[in-house]
Amino acid sequence: TYLAPVTAVLAKKAGRPVKIAMSRTEVFVGSGPASATYMRVKIGAKRDGTMTAGQVYMVYEAGAFPGSPVGGGAITSFGSYNLEHVLVDGYDVVCNKQKAQSYRAPGQPQAAFTVECAIDELAEELGMDPMELRLKNAVKEGDRMPNGVPHSVFGCIELEEAMKNHPHYNAPLGGPNRGRGVAVAFRAQGGQTSSATINVNSNGTINIITGSVDIGGTRTAIAMQAAEVLGISSEDVFPSVGDTDSVGYTANTGGSRTAFDTGLAAISAAEDVKEQMKKRAALLWEVEDEDVDFQDGSFVCAKTEDRLTFKELATRLMRTGGPVTCSASAASTGVGPIFAGNICDVEVDPETGKVDIIRFTAFLDAGQAVHPSFVEGQIQGATVQGIGWALNEEYFYTPDGNMANSSFLDYRMPTTLDMPMIDAVIIEVPNPRHPFGLRGVGEGPIIPPLAAVANAVYHATGARVRKLPITPGAVLEAIAEKNGE
Numbered sequence: 001t002y003l004a005p006v007t008a009v010l011a012k013k014a015g016r017p018v019k020i021a022m023s024r025t026e027v028f029v030g031s032g033p034a035s036a037t038y039m040r041v042k043i044g045a046k047r048d049g050t051m052t053a054g055q056v057y058m059v060y061e062a063g064a065f066p067g068s069p070v071g072g073g074a075i076t077s078f079g080s081y082n083l084e085h086v087l088v089d090g091y092d093v094v095c096n097k098q099k100a101q102s103y104r105a106p107g108q109p110q111a112a113f114t115v116e117c118a119i120d121e122l123a124e125e126l127g128m129d130p131m132e133l134r135l136k137n138a139v140k141e142g143d144r145m146p147n148g149v150p151h152s153v154f155g156c157i158e159l160e161e162a163m164k165n166h167p168h169y170n171a172p173l174g175g176p177n178r179g180r181g182v183a184v185a186f187r188a189q190g191g192q193t194s195s196a197t198i199n200v201n202s203n204g205t206i207n208i209i210t211g212s213v214d215i216g217g218t219r220t221a222i223a224m225q226a227a228e229v230l231g232i233s234s235e236d237v238f239p240s241v242g243d244t245d246s247v248g249y250t251a252n253t254g255g256s257r258t259a260f261d262t263g264l265a266a267i268s269a270a271e272d273v274k275e276q277m278k279k280r281a282a283l284l285w286e287v288e289d290e291d292v293d294f295q296d297g298s299f300v301c302a303k304t305e306d307r308l309t310f311k312e313l314a315t316r317l318m319r320t321g322g323p324v325t326c327s328a329s330a331a332s333t334g335v336g337p338i339f340a341g342n343i344c345d346v347e348v349d350p351e352t353g354k355v356d357i358i359r360f361t362a363f364l365d366a367g368q369a370v371h372p373s374f375v376e377g378q379i380q381g382a383t384v385q386g387i388g389w390a391l392n393e394e395y396f397y398t399p400d401g402n403m404a405n406s407s408f409l410d411y412r413m414p415t416t417l418d419m420p421m422i423d424a425v426i427i428e429v430p431n432p433r434h435p436f437g438l439r440g441v442g443e444g445p446i447i448p449p450l451a452a453v454a455n456a457v458y459h460a461t462g463a464r465v466r467k468l469p470i471t472p473g474a475v476l477e478a479i480a481e482k483n484g485e
Contacts, residue, residue, distance in 0.1 A: 002031055028406035032101025033395060035068045036061040039114040041077075044085075049128050051137045053085035054078045056114065060092055060107060063099035068092045069107025072188075075147055076108040076447065077115050079186030080134070080156060080339070082143045096401065102254075104385060105443035108187055109450050113468065116183040116451030120458070130182050130455075131164040145188060154337040154439070155365035155429030160184060162427055168343045168361045177348050178358070181455025184341040185447035189440050190255070191332025194262035195248025198226065198269045200277070200324040204311025205236040208269070211250030212262040213241050216381075216442055217374035221259040222266045224370050225436060229270035231297025232310050248329050256440025259370065261332045267435055268328035277313055280320040281306075284313075333433040338444035339365045342383070342452035348460040350479065353472030355391055355457055361423040362449075367431035367439030379424040379445045386449025388414045394469050 003020045011018040022030065037060050044053035056077045060068035070090040078086050123130040138157045142150050163169060163182065173180060199207040208226055212218060223237040250262065278292040281299040285292070285306045293300050300307045308316075317324055345359040362383045369375045392412040396404040405411045430437025450468060458464050463478035 024408065025406040028395075028411065029403050030098065032063065032099050034103035034389075035070075035100040035107060035110070037073070037107075037110040039110065041114045041118045043115075043118055043122055045122055045126065047126065049126055049133050049136045051081055051083055051122075054081065054083045054115075055087045056089070056111070058088070058090045058111065058114070060090065060110075061097065061100055062092050062094050063097050064094065065099050066092055066094055068100050069102065072105070072107035073111035075145055075188045076186055077111040078146050079188065079337075080115075080139060080184050081119075081137045082139045083137070086146050088146050097397075104382060104446045105187060108185065108443075108447045109386060109389060112183065112185040112447045113450040113454065116185070116448065117454055117464070117466070120181070120183075120451075120455045121464070129164075131160060131169065134182075134184060135160050135164065139186070149188075152336050153429065153432055154339050155427045156184075156186070156339050158429050159339050159341050159363050159365050159427045162425060163341050163343060163361075163363055166343065166361060166363075166425065168345075168359065168423070171359075173345060175347065177350055177460055179346055179348070179456045179458065179460030181344045181346070181452045181457070181459060182342065183344075183448035183451035183455060184339070185444065185451075187256075187338040187340075187444045187447060189257070189335035189338050191257045191261045191335045192251030192255075193329060193331050194250045194258075194265040195327065195329040196222070196226075196262065196265040196269045197242075197247060197325065197327040198266070198273050200273060200314055200317065202315055202317060204232065204309075204314040205238060206230070206232070206273070208237060208239045208266060209242045209247050210239065210262050210266065211242060211244070211247040212253045212258045215253050215258055216378050217371055218253075218258040218262065221370045221374065222263050225263040226266040226270045228436065229267055230274060230310055231294070236311075248327060256338065256442045256444070257332065257335050260335045260434060260438050260440055261330070263370075263436075263438060264330040264332065264434070265328055268330045269326050272326035272328055273324055276324045276326060277310070277317075280317060280324070281308060281313055283320050284308075284316060335440045336367075336431050336433045338439055338441075340444040340448055342448045344449070344452040344456045346453065346456040346460055348457060348475060349472075350461070353475035353479070355453070355470060355472070355475065357387060357391075357418070357420055357453070359420055359423075360387070361425060362445055363425045363427060364441060364445055365427045365429050365439065366441050367434065368428055368437035369426050369441075370436070370438060372426060375426055375441050376424040378441045379426075380422040382443065382445035383422050383449055384414055384419055386446040387419070387453060389446075389468065390450045390453035391469050391471070
């Protein structure tokens, strides 16, 4: 997205192939970071914990040109709560820095950090359990998002109940200077068009070609959906990714849409394959097409009591008209809402301010987890990214506007040495927008960690850190401010 246009222009001018490679420093200073943000939040509630109103003021840094993800933050902000009165003021601010770009769940972790920390403070003010407060005000189908659109079916209540009932939530902290924080997060998810082509081979396997590059195991997830329709094993599906000229129109790979949207295209192509092969079976059995049904991976005819499995019929395609190849494009039905939550335990060194994550449990409503281990991988990867955002990652600028930490020596990211095992809990509330109940899983898990870590640090120290990252220096400043120093 950065070098391709420049490379194309230079190649056109030179009349020769052109290759451009960026150094690590050039990537840091020349590519787009997430938006820096400034936010204020106000929440009204009754003494029994019923939340009545929410207001948030959010300013998103766009960089040199307009186009920050302020819209994503606006919808996420109070998306987890059933509020009758909501006011969200969002501003896209241009400044003299590199253009901000999309980063996993663009604009949403910042919004959740603001609101979820305020929810934690509200629970303390009311003397309520933090999860009880969230459950009391949890959204359900038909409640309104901050933009006024009604929520569809998703597992907000189910996930929050799972958090409250999980052994981690009430486990002893096991030592001093430790704290536990929770946070939840809602993500509204759209979708786009995808295409798929399926070729049936004479040995009963299929080749499926899509235009979506593999991201987090999506190629396997798409293949499994086609296999489910055709009643064959996923090992009999050979997926590949074609180039622009070899497959129908497919929108970008990203936005937690690929397994869902390209899966819809694969399902549609597989349904077409099934219909074509019904006709071949009818030809073999000398019956009408409508006399052939597909049941449990086999083509059957009640009239003649004939039955052929998918593989058996595939061996006879060349004798009944030739190969079967079907292509389909599918417009997205809308990936739908995504919901995630975290329980985080930290230990804070009161002398240095260093924060260690000692236990972390991440929850996600995956709809229907097609490949659970891949879903767990997405949860764990996104969670670690969110923890990095919470504790370490930031750009430092010198007074003259240069980036001072443009290398991995100075730009601190979490490593395996910094993290405990991230325990992933998959909640499955099927998504009615998809034949198999899928939801997007790639981005939701990065949204709540920022607030969960911040809330845990507060409960460990009694000092509230209101800006990120929560570096040792920031913790010591917050503790000193709490102590009036």
